[in-house]
Amino acid sequence: MRARVAMWFAIIATLLFTACGGGSSRVAMAPSSMTTLTDEIDDALSSDTEWVIAGSARLVGQLADGASADVLITADRETMQSAIDQSLVADEPIVIAGNRLVLAIAPGNPGEVERLEDLTSADLLLGVCASEVPCGRLAAEAQATLGIDIAADTEEPNVRSLALKITNGELDAGLIYATDAADLGLATIDDSRLEGFVTEYLAASVRGEPSDITMFLTSDPGRRLLADRGFTLP
Amino acid sequence: MSAPPRPTPKPLVVPAALAVALLALPIVGLLQRAPWSTLIDRLTSPEILDAIRVSLIVSISAAVLCLLLGLPLAWVLARHDGRWTAALRILVLLPMVLPPVVGGTALLFALGRRGLFGEWIDRWFGITLPFTTAGAVVAATFVALPFFVTTVESSLRDDGASLDEAAAAIGASPWQTFVHVTLPTLRPSIAAGLALSWARALGEFGATITFAGSLGGRTRTLPVETFLALEQDPQTAVAVSVLLLVVSLVVLTVLRGRWLTR
Numbered sequence: 001m002r003a004r005v006a007m008w009f010a011i012i013a014t015l016l017f018t019a020c021g022g023g024s025s026r027v028a029m030a031p032s033s034m035t036t037l038t039d040e041i042d043d044a045l046s047s048d049t050e051w052v053i054a055g056s057a058r059l060v061g062q063l064a065d066g067a068s069a070d071v072l073i074t075a076d077r078e079t080m081q082s083a084i085d086q087s088l089v090a091d092e093p094i095v096i097a098g099n100r101l102v103l104a105i106a107p108g109n110p111g112e113v114e115r116l117e118d119l120t121s122a123d124l125l126l127g128v129c130a131s132e133v134p135c136g137r138l139a140a141e142a143q144a145t146l147g148i149d150i151a152a153d154t155e156e157p158n159v160r161s162l163a164l165k166i167t168n169g170e171l172d173a174g175l176i177y178a179t180d181a182a183d184l185g186l187a188t189i190d191d192s193r194l195e196g197f198v199t200e201y202l203a204a205s206v207r208g209e210p211s212d213i214t215m216f217l218t219s220d221p222g223r224r225l226l227a228d229r230g231f232t233l234p
Numbered sequence: 235m236s237a238p239p240r241p242t243p244k245p246l247v248v249p250a251a252l253a254v255a256l257l258a259l260p261i262v263g264l265l266q267r268a269p270w271s272t273l274i275d276r277l278t279s280p281e282i283l284d285a286i287r288v289s290l291i292v293s294i295s296a297a298v299l300c301l302l303l304g305l306p307l308a309w310v311l312a313r314h315d316g317r318w319t320a321a322l323r324i325l326v327l328l329p330m331v332l333p334p335v336v337g338g339t340a341l342l343f344a345l346g347r348r349g350l351f352g353e354w355i356d357r358w359f360g361i362t363l364p365f366t367t368a369g370a371v372v373a374a375t376f377v378a379l380p381f382f383v384t385t386v387e388s389s390l391r392d393d394g395a396s397l398d399e400a401a402a403a404i405g406a407s408p409w410q411t412f413v414h415v416t417l418p419t420l421r422p423s424i425a426a427g428l429a430l431s432w433a434r435a436l437g438e439f440g441a442t443i444t445f446a447g448s449l450g451g452r453t454r455t456l457p458v459e460t461f462l463a464l465e466q467d468p469q470t471a472v473a474v475s476v477l478l479l480v481v482s483l484v485v486l487t488v489l490r491g492r493w494l495t496r
Contacts, residue, residue, distance in 0.1 A: 057464075132463070
């Protein structure tokens with residue numbers, strides 16, 4: 001009886017310690033839209049990276065709540081500024097990439113969307129990101145500047161969930177990032193008026209040591225990778 | 235009614251205390267971060283009032299659907315035995331185990347505009363469930379139904395079929411027996427099942443956002459609003475969480491006081 005209790009204690013203790021013990025790898029916080037880059041970055045760097053992927057604001061929130069990381073990448077300038085204001089990063093952030101807003105349409109274009117103005121139709125199922133997240137802020141900015149009032153049926157909490165709903169045909173069209181359209185193979189409608197709506201990706205070191213992830217992403221191979229995935233380059 | 239207190243076996247004390255700490259500490263953490271001075275202002279902003287309205291419509295409709303669909307199902311499960319009933323019981327429990335986001339995705343695959351059945355519903359009736367309040371109700375009912383069915387079924391089993399047999403012996407039809415004999419004895423467990431399924435529907439997030447999306451006044455429920463608020467205005471997210479916490483405390487307290495003690 002006693003032996004069995006001891007055995008269970010040993011098993012539980014082992015599980016707890018394995019779960020808590022972290023390796024010596026670096027920790028990188030990156031926005032959801034960079035998910036598709038992490039494998040290539042891992043391959044390019046010699047040591048392991050533990051990726052923490054979430055919406056930019058949530059990443060900054062995690063840092064403020066005491067999470068530890070080596071490098072922070074945000075999908076817009078405002079979120080990085082809030083990290084600077086809270087003294088969560090140690091050095092001056094640098095711009096590593098940009099992402100354009102594009103009008104993506106569902107496979108087969110069931111809604112027969114031809115131009116931006118079609119997004120004002122209440123008959124179509126349309127989506128944008130919620131105004132609380134960077135892609136939604138950009139979409140709101142575009143609507144206000146261009147004077148187009150999108151008849152959105154959903155304001156998604158992140159660009160990925162929006163892009164997936166367009167991919168599986170539940171939505172006819174939506175404003176998403178060029179990178180997500182490229183990654184999911186979604187057709188987009190070219191409209192030069194959208195070209196000005198770009199969000200900048202900034203990287204900053206959290207502890208003060210220069211990050212080799214930032215160095216890689218600003219090197220030639222890193223820039224080629226970014227461009228290949230639909231990012232614009234600074 | 236209650237048994238005389240007994241000394242707690244010593245080895246149970248520490249784990250029990252740890253369990254209490256695990257449950258209570260997050261609540262304490264939430265409450266100490268709550269913006270008490272601006273709580274009312276935050277909870278009466280147009281966005282939050284919209285979300286409260288959507289949440290009430292969705293959760294109450296879901297609870298009613300649980301009653302209308304779940305009560306007959308609970309009866310079937312309680313009064314039958316066999317391989318098929320066992321399989322059915324597992325099916326009923328699945329939404330409790332499935333991550334709600336997966337449940338929502340599965341709902342899209344089945345009832346979405348391009349879904350297996352949704353495509354026909356769309357073509358024949360012109361009804362598209364995703365991105366509508368009705369879609370949010372379907373998602374909430376999907377996750378809440380097990381809570382209603384299991385609560386009522388276990389009570390039906392405890393009461394046994396002897397009363398039913400007695401009613402049948404004096405000539406009552408199965409339907410008369412159900413209405414006049416079974417239903418009255420079930421009232422406490424139906425109330426408990428309703429409260430539990432309503433509370434689950436009120437807190438529902440993952441299946442709703444995946445299946446019904448998020449649009450203010452239509453599908454943006456309080457949990458969805460909370461999730462979005464965390465991005466930019468965490469204080470409001472905490473305020474809404476306090477509201478949800480108070481509502482659940484009231485419901486559970488009333489439940490325990492009125493219905494669960496027999």
